[in-house]
Amino acid sequence: MFSTEPVLSLNQADIYQGGRIVLGDVTFEINKGDFVFLIGRTGSGKSSLLKTLYADLWLQAGTGRVAGFALEKLKPKDVPYLRRKIGIVFQDFQLFMDRNVEENLRFVLKATGWTDQTKMRNRISDVLMQVGLGTLHKKMPHQLSGGEQQRVVVARAMLNEPMILIADEPTGNLDPAVSEQIMQVFQTINNSGTAILMATHNYDFLRKYPARILRVEDGKVLEQGL
Template identity: 80%
Template sequence: MFSSEPVLTLDNADIFQGQKLVLGDVSFQVHKGEFVYLIGRTGSGKSSLLKTLYADLWLQHGKGQVAGFTLNALKPRDVPQLRRKIGIVFQDFQLFFDRSVEDNLKFVLKATGWKDKTSMNNRIADVLMQVGLGTAQKKMPHQLSGGEQQRVVIARAMLNEPQILIADEPTGNLDPAVSDQIMKVFQAINNAGTAILMATHNYDLLHKYPARVLRCQDGQVIELKG
């Protein structure tokens, strides 16, 4: 059963990309431990919605709360704290290719205020085990397959034990077999209690791994009834 406490709430929110209104009057909640898909055509506003949730775009009208932060009252200095409470998984991995897997993860820990070396090493080992890459610490990203690189990205997103993971087309660059493996990683994370909001084009995943579905369509976000 999901916790009654929502980790994400939007209430009559208008989502802008620059001056352009892309989604109007958006209202929905995601509760702790819930898995929610966000679907819609290219250009329908999925990425703008996700960017608003992690404060890459500001929420100008309406109300929003993510992981205890009020988006409509957020100050620029609060953004790093907000991002510590949410994990973000991008389609294009955004790894540093000039440093090892371990150093990629260490960079994020240091940037988010971790100081103790032993604690950092233990946390890195934990998240890599979680995504099935326990032996990859010393490897460079170019030595890993696309699926393994995406696992590193998921591990990176889990470093600060986020309340919610926001994933933007996380299987977009991967073939079907690898997409399946990545979905199993997401399911394990979700089963352990982390909420997940995943934008995807891959409708096969919706059939294979059924969950709640929100669709961006005609400037609105509507819930599809199963």
């Protein structure tokens, strides 16, 4: 059944970090296929907000739904199921340095319940093609450039065909030309229907790729008019 429910929504949510409220009364929603930038100063609460969305931090007040899961009712055993429905891309690559690209991706598939070797192989090929790394299955991470490593991370996030990709400063460690390539990869993924929420400090992106902007400022999250 086709659902018109938002992929992600928060309603009067308070975001806590270490017992301290960092964002209050947060209300917004993201629909299928949306591209949303999340901007704000370092320390403004962007990462805490994202961590709450993928249940690294618990939602203690207000309500939230991500990929059909109610955050305020989430139990620890539900967290892996929520994370199968969303893709997460971090600034630091968090790849296993002692495994090649294919083994890094296969690890995630196995951890999320895949068992059929042929299906795993096919899915790995699909996501690597999607991010423009179709020939690098057997390369070790240290043989890849920073941009290529980040593409592997994006491919990893796409393995389970997430409803939304949550990216926390995905180009923060990359030079401008490579950042641009990674941004193109996100555009392609978004054009195929996956919603994207990307925290970024790169204001060039906001100019070049007009999209919705959520600004984190003074303990609030505000929709910025275009």
